[in-house]
Amino acid sequence: MIKTYASRFWSLLKSFQVTIVMLALLMCLVLLCTLAQVEMGTAGAVNAYMRSFIVWGDFSLVPFRVPVFPGGALVGLILACNLTAKTLDMKRTWAKAGLWVVHLGLIVLFAGEFVAGMMQVDTNLSIEVGQTVNYVSSYKSMELAVIDVTDPSWDDVHSVPETMLSRGGVITLPGTPVTLSVKKFFPNAELSNLPAGQTSLATAGVGPGVLVVERPTATTDNEVNQVSAFVEVLAGGRSLGVWLVSNALGAPQGFVHEGRAYTLSMRLLRQYLPYAFTLKQFRHDVYPGTDIPKNFSSLIQVVNPSRKESREVLIFMNQPLRYEGKTFYQASFGKNDTLSVLSVVENPGWLLPYVSCVLVSIGLLVHFAIVLRRSLKRRQEKLEG
């Protein structure tokens, strides 16, 4: 009984029906994802349609989310299984060798997209001419940074990611006497001057003069949430006050405890690197007599003490720097051509598509050669017969 179910499942898994239905579903998903980008932005649409197992729909009639379509991850997974089953099932003859390699290449391609979908981290690095930067920043996620700035030559950074703040409660900062207690958290908020007669939760810093109104979180690629929170700072068993922290506030706020000076700021989530970049020169060339960009390039000094390395690298269009598992590529610029923005991508599977491309191309060529030989042979036989 079990055996028949298993064999029926196996024959379903390797069937052409599944292939065709899944390919058709994938086409629909790709189309929907493309159209949705106009409203949701690329990242939003990709997360909703391609990188999810189920596409959910919100309808005003029912209070909960309704599954409306299988998501890209599910379709991709089934397709990958179908592909694997089919490939294993294919006759291992030389005549099928080309197709074998083609489908193997496709499996690698799927694997590559899965790795990218699950593990790829996108960050960026903004750097001004002459500045030295040793961290990459997230595009959207925030962190609350508590920095001990007592020593002018050395900053001691303690940061709390946005996700941790949103859970609320008490957060200890190891290595410091400071403890934070989150009083209220806003994933996105609008800040304005507090009208007379109203009071704020905040008791210290600029907070007491600011009105915080919660807003729905941003959906498109270009918007950044104004993450805000009321945080009570506790140290040495007593409260130092409740502070309003938000990335919408400009300068960091500060407090002093036992002779040490601390700053408090909400900023884009940073990841510190064991090496540092210094921007020596940024170029933005245009074609003569026009403002059509011809080239953007950043001349970077890479200093890596762990490798005893210090060298210059030129990053320009179509020529990224791959360094320590990260790829740095020229993405944007600003501040009258003195600021260069490098996008940073970390994807452990970045090589897989290259492997796949080679496999599929070889496979198709082999298959065509086999088919061509067969048809020539047939023609020869016809002539002889």
Added chain:
Amino acid sequence: MNFTKHLAWIAGGLALLLAITFALPPGKARGFDVAGYGNLPILEGGRVKPLDSVARNALLVIHSRQGFRHEGRNIGPDEWVLDLMYRPNVADAQPIFVIDDLEVLGLIGAKQTKNRNYFSFNELGPHLDEIQKQAANAQAVTPQKRTRFQSAIANLFDRVFLYYRLRNTLQLAGSPGLAWELQSLGAADAAPRHADLTQLAHFRILPPLAGAPPEAWQSIGQALTAAGTGGPLHPGLAPMAKLNAAYVANNPAAFNTALAEMKTLVNGLKPDALGHANREVVYNRAQPFFAGMIIFLAAFLAVCVSWAWKPEFLRPTAFGLLFAGTIVQTLGLFFRIILQGRPPVTNLYSSAVFVGWGIVVLGLIIEKMYRNGFGTATASLFGFASLIVAQHLGESGDTMEMMRAVLDSNFWLATHVVTITIGYSGTFLAGAIAIAYALRKHIITVPDPETDRALSDMAFGIICFALFFSFVGTVLGGIWADQSWGRFWGWDPKENGALLIVLWNAIILHARLAGYVRDRGIMVMAIFGNVITALSWFGVNMLGVGLHSYGFMDQAFWALLGFCTSQAVLMGICWAPARFWEPRPGARA
């Protein structure tokens, strides 16, 4: 018969001769060597090109054609631009601005007439303030969200502004000319005039001086400013002043002498510029893609007639014409590659030309293999259609504009872009064959399984071909993206479009392999391939999102919708029940 054997060659040869006559230089206009003046190299849009290209593109943008008839004479782009720059009072009276939009016509107080509405600059003059005001409102709206009126008024303003800039490039319109400017260099009111000239100049005509950087071309205004502030006098100013004076004084002999002087000077300063400009002028004049379009149409008509009348004469003729058209188009593509120093596909315009080229080359091969006229018919029709599309895309101006920084990579343009475009060609040709199959099934009365079989083999072979190229092209595109943006796949609309083509072709092949569809089913699916390809080629540009949205266009939306609808109808025809296919029992067989 010997004659029929040679017919293909004769027809092809005649078509080629016709195409060559296009490239012959025109005669002098009123005794002036205007064509020679059009050969002068200038810097505009970031590249050195002949003045002729500027004149043609400007006239195309303003007038929608490259020439017009005025007071009983044909006026070409070179003569028009000379009048515009040196005798604006003459040019201002020529009705060259096309206005089709009813609301814009209403704005300038004119009525829609039977023909297209052409207006001169003088006629628009009283309404310029209003046009500028309305256009400023329209330009505040992003192009995707403009109403029809807003697009039309913004477009009219752009054209008037282009005209105005050309009018004030070599001398300020209404001023006595360059010779007078040179005499009054030190005058108190000269500097602001020079500044105006510098600011309005549409192109830079004076080659870089010896020792200056190679891209340091100067406009007349820049050279006058330099001379007026104590710098050296550019040696090109003197012959330019003579040209100016001779043209205004209606003295062809003096004009032609001064032109020779100017050319000698350009040759001395920039030895290769004149030769390069000359080549581009030949390309401009030959209009190879226009000539190709006409030849393809002739080939299509010949093959259509051949099915009803004298096939032994007309089929080889049609094949010869298709071959000639392909040669013309190939030469045109070669010219572009040499002129630009880039692979054939660099923008939407050239992608349309290249898709057409791929279709006709594939069609030629198929016709050679099967010899049943279907290769010729489908290839000539779709080749013709793609060149019409290219003709419309080319109306927006220079088709050899410089590549933006991210696209500036000959390696990837040659591999990714060319492969993916060949994939488009294949998918379209398979669709075209499917359409031919569907129509034929309804037209002929006698069943002909052999031809059906041949058509179905053709379509299948081409779908395999298209799948290979679109897949490899898409993956190469991913690798380019990984090189330049750090990610292989970003679900960008254009990437998704390419993926849709790959998926659809894969579905067709797997459905055939599994036996779910037979000949007719494959043909219906192949026609749908046309829809998918058209959407991923043009449709995604209309969304206006993503990294590939450089080819944005709004007017083509209805054309695209019409194309998709027509394909849906053809799918219906192909899918129509069997009783429509076979002659009914009892009907006369």
